[in-house]
Amino acid sequence: MAFPRVLTADEAAALIGDGATVTVSSSSGLGCPDAVLAAIGRRFEASGHPRNLTTLHPIAAGDMWGIKGIDHIARPGLLARVLAGSYPSGPSSAEPPAIWRMITGNEIPAYNIPSGILFDMHREAAARRPGVLTRIGMETFVDPLLQGCAMNARAAAEPIVKRVAFEGEDWLYFKAVVPDVAVIRATTADERGNLSYEHEGGYLGPLDQALAVRNNGGLVIAQVKRLAKSGTLKPQQVLVPGVLVDAIVVAPDQMQTTQTPYEPAISGEVFRPLSSFEVPEFGVPKVIARRVARELRYGDAVNIGFGISANVPRILIEEGRHGDVTWVIEQGAVGGVPLLDFQFGCASNAEAIVPSPYQFTYFQGAGFDASLLSFLQIDRQGSVNVSKLGARPHVTAGAGGFVDITARARRIVFSGYFTAAAKLGIEGGALRINAEGKVRKLVEAVEHVSFAGARAVAQGQDITYVTERCVLKLTGDGVVVTEIAPGVDLERDVLAQAEFPLVVAPTLAVMDAALFRPEPIGLDIGGGAI
Template identity: 40%
Template sequence: MTRNKFMSAESAVDMIRNGSTVALIGGGGGLMEPTHVFRAISRKFQETGSPRNLNVIHALGIGDKKSEGMNHFAHKGLVKKVVGGHWVWSPRMQELARDNEIEAYVLPSGCVMQLYREIGGKRPGLFTHVGLGTFVDPRHQGGRMNDAAKDEMVELVNIGGQELLWYKSFPVDVTIIRGSFADADGNISLDQEAANIDVYAAALAAHNSGGIVIAQVRTAVDRNTLPARSVRVPGAIVDAVVVDPEQRMSYEIGYDPTISGEYRGPTPTEAVEELGVRAVIARRAHLELTDNAVINFGVGIGEGVAKIIASRGEVDRYYQTIEHGTYGGSLLVGLHFGFARSASAMIDGPSQFDFYSGGGLDVAFLGFGEIDAEGDVNVSKLGGLTVGPGGFMDIAQNARKVVFCGTFDTKGADIAIENGEINVRRPGQVRKLVRKVEQITYSGSQALKLSHEALLVTERAVFRLTDQGLVLTEVAPGIDIRRDILDQMDFAPLIPSTPVSMDPALFVQ
């Protein structure tokens, strides 16, 4: 009998049963997001009340902070439980978690991707050091983000005298993936996508759990026309293919072959960022680079380092990576974090996180929400709102050096940068150097055990993590240590007799 796996989005969604565990693929800004199928699920639920009570899991943040991505699932009754690596792209889902309308969990993005691989291999789960000493450690919250969350998804184990976390396997009933091309047999090519992320691992998890795999693509092709090297998900594990001729590379980009890695083109010249607090922080962080370093950037001010590298023509001096599986090229920022033009390599997400977990990174430039005297950092839960770390934990815990980049405080700060000095006219209303972080996303003590280097770069000062705690090592020109730093912190850092001045050149356009 001739196979034909092409069907409408509505028919594919009819295959999803109430109470199913559903793995979703995608990244912020529309990266690899099967939007057409997501919309069909939302539409059917609002019209019929089904499917309902879904248990949804996703490794990366998915959405646009408005209506797309996980926002399509943010309806009371549609989802019962959400396990997400990153939540900020869906404010509506964050509200459901805050109000205990769903069971909310956060696991590191890399661990989720690698867990799919373990599920697909019928192994008991993922055993890893990633997450020890943080909020996913069961000695803390075990990844539970609200009172409604009761499941024990992570267990502390001892193997050969080493403490590890066991991220437990579970059956996946449905995985929804995306590609560029598909034939009637269900062979899926990702040739015109911006990344591979966890497409294959998640599909395998559903298939080998006895579940179904739904794939959305832009273009249907004839059988036997896809080169074998182009097929990243074989038809043997795909059950339904939905064609969306309007599928875009991102919400804003229709198609760009330099982003899909098909071609290399001239790297667009990045304009030098206008002098300001963010630019100063990025400039100081940039000084931590060494030639041929393997590096990673987090979303936020850390992206400013990538802009500096591009604007100065330094792309070939370092090995730039992002957790989506991309190496090299010119990294896009903001809504398009996770995209890159003219990349040198694209690998699968689980393999990229293997590289990170094994200590392959020399330097990571990451943001921070809060940091305390022990060097513990929080980016995952702020003001009671579920944020999630994305790949932050997998990266920060394992990089040889982590440079946390961020403003000294936030909300309402008035800061002037003039004549090579900084003037804090009004401090921010919200302190970020706090007595104790709301949630531990990065464990300072764990970093010290591993002899990893960590420093905090702000516009006013630089701190380094030591066995004795945070040490104030550099102060910006024009800053009064007592008034602008110590009086704006909830703890007293260690201070050498003569802190070094930050380079005045950082504060000049």
């Protein structure tokens, strides 16, 4: 191969042929090669090419807050099929992104594949193996006995996963999808195409994606912030070697992540003092996060997801317990303080950042101790939906790594409100339900099975659900109420607000009133502070 060429984004886009399968490295706004994706859209607008692309997005590409990502190429004729861990999401009041209009309009086959499995598919393609055998996703929407990852009727008509028997057991089989083009991103490229990531908040999966393309004779395009002289990058800095790269596009204004041009603590170049992290203001979400924090154990490695549970690291900071557990997130950060809102998926002060494919191997094999996640719905089997809700699916974005994380996790704490849009208050160390929510979240059957409760019981997983008004546990006898909040009436506020019968524990307890007061709760999760 020749050394890589430095091209404009438009020149690089011109190299992509009709009918190509293109894999894109990104996690929403984090690491998104937006300049190249925009150039592909411009080329199609001007010439009608490239046409009929299949795109692979192991986590997600773009968002609704300034980094368009996949929306640059979500055009009829340009995009023919899409496989993604998740999709751009936004508030229910916003217009859906263009990709969601294509999906819900049944214009293209679209699939929501767990992020870890999508990375596994790349590794299999790189080694020229036939595909992925896995049990991740069995009995969830991933399973062909349910939706088989299909997001619309066109995808259902073109199955991407099947159940197969192997060594006397049932497995899910995903055929490897061979990509022709990889569009990846880094901070720096030297003149020989070696890529380093010193300003990035995560590596994500560019090495695996580049290998899958290179080993199958394709084209690797790397968008970077800057160029460096050959020989100036230390070998330990280089994640993707230049022998895998064909073209370099310099985009000096690329965002570090959503609404963040550059913050050195995200890439580990400086460490922020703990006093610089805001702690949640007192209110019902903080009460829930505090109760979740009490499920932690000293020394745990804990995965954390979006939603109320994302505030738990700030609870530990406020309580002087930072460092008692190690946070691990799917974008690759280990340790430090996971960030919130537009910077979710990044961490400040991380101890390490590992490539996402390896982080997902860690999750799939349940090497970690616990996971703190959210729920949209819970049903009588204890199954959870986080991936699809009602007529505005762009609000949920898809499952991302949720299925990989929960499939075998030893301990999971789901958190959320018991009903949707209830008017809640706190007075004198007790919860006040001023108006009940209009939508029940404990339903007879979840709309989309993101987590299979019956399978969790069979596997012996420890499952807890924390809400503002009660704590529940999943057992072989059903979903059991183990605690209720002070000020809550068990019959009126809990049992009558679920669509299925809840079991009441004979040792039903009242949640600690300290959770419902503004001052710190004296959190003790064992051990001594580090």
